[in-house]
Amino acid sequence: MPELPEVEIARRNLVRWLDGRRVVRAEADDTRVFRGARRQDFASLQGRLESLERRGKYLLFTFEGGRGLMAHLGMTGRFLRRPEGVPVPYSRARFYLDSGEVIHFADSRLFGRMEPCPASRLYALDAVKELGRDPLAEGLTAGQLQEALGTSRQALKVALMDQGRVTGLGNIHAAEALYRAGLHPARAPASLSPAEWARLADAIHASIAFGLEEQQGDEPAYLEDGAENRFLVYGRAGTPCARCGATVESFTQGGRTTHCCPQCQPLHPARKPPDGRRKTAARRR
DNA sequence: GGATGCCTGTGG
DNA sequence: CCACAGGCATCC
CATH class of the missing domain: 1.10.8.50 (Helicase, Ruva Protein; domain 3)
Incomplete structure (x- = not known):
């Protein structure tokens, strides 16, 4: 369910969690999350995180060595940090850190998406290259x-x-x-x-x-x-x-x-401020 | 434009 | 039990 703010918070958390740490092992379960992408390439995401950018609701990881990962949280995806050995419901992919911590990508509904690819190609991915302006990352006048x-x-x-x-x-x-x-x-x-x-x-x-x-x-x-x-x-x-x-x-x-709100958000803006009360066609469910 | 499917969990 | 859920792709 995450939108821009939630994904941005996830990005900041991940940057902080990975700062000064190394991924010593990465593993991904065989789930729909990878769609047609090469799930086996997920295991090659190791070492230091060089950068983590966000475009809209997409996260773009670059690890040392030029390995990249695109991730989308879908409706129920989230990144969680746990000590090793702590089970995480619906964990679909994991980064094991040299600190003994594990970063999980957990997603019950499997609407989330991951695609490992060379970091140089992250912005060329179809889903990413077609995105419009990002109000936070790029500004929006x-x-x-x-x-x-x-x-x-x-x-x-x-x-x-x-x-x-x-x-x-x-x-x-x-x-x-x-x-x-x-x-x-x-x-x-x-x-x-x-x-x-x-x-x-x-x-x-x-x-x-x-x-x-x-x-x-x-x-x-x-x-x-x-x-x-x-x-x-x-x-x-x-x-x-x-x-x-x-x-x-x-x-x-x-x-x-x-x-x-039918009053604060009029469908047909009045030329002058409305002074009486108007009839509203409230539809309730 | 709209409807549907993908999944599972939750709330009414 | 059913309806609905902060996303997206695909179909007509």
Whole structure:
């Protein structure tokens, strides 16, 4: 389920865990995670980590000797550090460190993906080379955002989640950014004003910053049960919007559930600020 | 554009 | 029990 902030936290954790250490053994189980890739090459990922970059939701490892690894967490993937001998549920691949620790790639649903390849070819992988701008790694101005999304004929939220336009936003942070920007998820991208593009760019950075703050720490929090919902609209259908009190709606877009406040995110922006209360077609599930 | 499949876990 | 889950690919 991880989106850009969660993957970025995973990256920072991995960099810290591997700093000054060496991978003495790497092993990967025979699972769908490797798809068509050469799973046996995973074992050659040894020694020092030279760099670990993130593009969108992809992690790109470079180990000494020019060995590379592309990793994607899918919905339920995560990297965990444990002392050797501690069993990890759904561990699919492991790095054994000279410190006696083990870094596991655990993934219950197997939607995650790994592909070992020469480090020089990481950015040439199909999945990676087609990614759009990364708001955190590369920056994202209002103009760049408009350039990336403005030509889309999809609904605004669907376009935001198109990794080939802007990369890193998933269902939650797309919804959160649109709420922060006061833009309805079903708006047509071509209809946005310059001021709206600017608000959306700011909102994307704010949502990512919030996510980074929330997800800090060695143990990924996004899969823990019992965690309270800290998002502004995501998962809040049927409850009052914190800003205006209107009932948060949910509906389906592109096969995913979208949440928004019909009052704060008008589908048809008023020319002047609305002064009465409007009728909202709240759809609840 | 939309629907479906991939997997397993969890919550209503 | 069923519906749904923060992703992605593939099909029409």
